[in-house]
Amino acid sequence: MSLFLQLLFTGFGIGAIYAMVSLGFVLLIRAANVVNFAQGEFSMLGAYAMLILFAGLGVPYLLAFVLSVAVMAVFGMVFAGVAYWPLRHRGQLPVIISTIGASILLANAVLAAYGPSPQTLPGMFDNPGFEVGEVFMDSQYLLILAVAALLVLLQYLVFEKTMLGKKLQATSQDKEMASLLGIPVAVMVLITFAYSAAIGGIAGVLVAPILFVSTGLGSLISLKAFAANIIGGFGSIPGAILGGLALGIAETLGAAYISVPYKDAFGFAMLLIFLLLRPQGLFGERIAEKA
């Protein structure tokens, strides 16, 4: 029982990472109709930015964290300008291809600059954690869960309680109508890209101490976030969160009880099961079916 609880804790932690990246992914689908295959690259770049600032330049950990996220927000806007904006009237497929291209370019640019050997990044706290009953609460995992919960709350407040949130939603539901009302659609799309990249960066910095920082980090996280999205229901915000958590837990339990080398396979097996039996995911969204 204690092993199960321990695994559940770990699964939740890693699932929260998938959920965060998946959240950024969903926002771009909803606000800009962009299926961004470079979403995981935002996490990879965030982790490298942290590495440069903290390990390279000696910036204090928390400040380096904040700066990395800020760098990613700016990067998100540049990414929007280069990979999305010129193609925005061409439909979805050219943009998808463009984000796949950007993902390959980014991973290889970092590879050229830093080489293939994975780097390590320490966690935020010196204290490794503490025990509650028989479950060891790793401090980094606790941090991940806290940040994820905070982000979900913040996003809810912004989207549901502010005029900006309503304008972002309006833009995602009908861009042309939004522009007819005087909502600056381009600004809304830029904000979404910035936020999406920032949230990806946060996930990258948080997961870096658990996984190694390598150029392969991006594609791994991209695939997991994509899977989380399909499990949760394509384009659904609650679906992204639940799908991410479910994926993290399934992987962790599968690895512990069945086979460690097949850890990633459990997540993708779950994806296949969903695609076969419930392709609309946990939350089939009504707004996604708008005419």
Add this chain to the structure above:
Amino acid sequence: MKLLEINALTARYNAGDVLKGLDIEVSEGEIVALLGSNGAGKSTLLRCISGLVANVSGSIKFAGQELLGRKPESIVRMGVAHVPEGRRIFPGLTVRENIALGASNRRGVDRRGFAREVDEMFAFFPELKRLEHALGWKLSGGQLQMVAVARGLMAKPKLLLLDEPSLGLAPLIVQQVFRIVADIRARGVTVLLVEQNANMALSVADRGYVLETGSLLVSGPPSNLWNNAQVREAYLGGLAAAV
């Protein structure tokens, strides 16, 4: 005073010219009806005014300022609100939120100011009040139309472009919508109205233009249009005889 002056307006989509050198004028305080069959270019004309059509030549002057080349966001800020075909209510937002977003073109209004203005709209459209928190996709056609008009009025426009407000509505609701159009003018808003329902449109309009495949067929006050044999046959049809 001329509020809207359109000269030699030509618009083309991929297939060819949709508008062929149109000249149209709307004076302040008027209700002007644009009539014509499907594909005559009525909606395209409104879309040109709002800045939604890229391939346009000629001139569209609003209160003396050229609109061609401006973005939709900038045009609505100048005081031209467009209630488009199909109402285009945001399906995932509530009635109150949809209406409030209509004021996105104006700066310097705080949250409380918006809330008060939305309440004024509920006073103007009392039956929307009980739907205040209903999501857009749950509304009926008539309700959607009222939300769309309320959202358009929230822009505090000088000129309101109304595209087919009666489309798909039951006759009683259609009458209600046209009463609203008359009320809107009473509030000092100039209205350019696109309609298939020529009878209704001419009953509230001061002047009308009849378009045929992108060109002007005839224009003038409603009585002229009623008495024009060509128009009666083509657009007013059997309905005209019944009135």
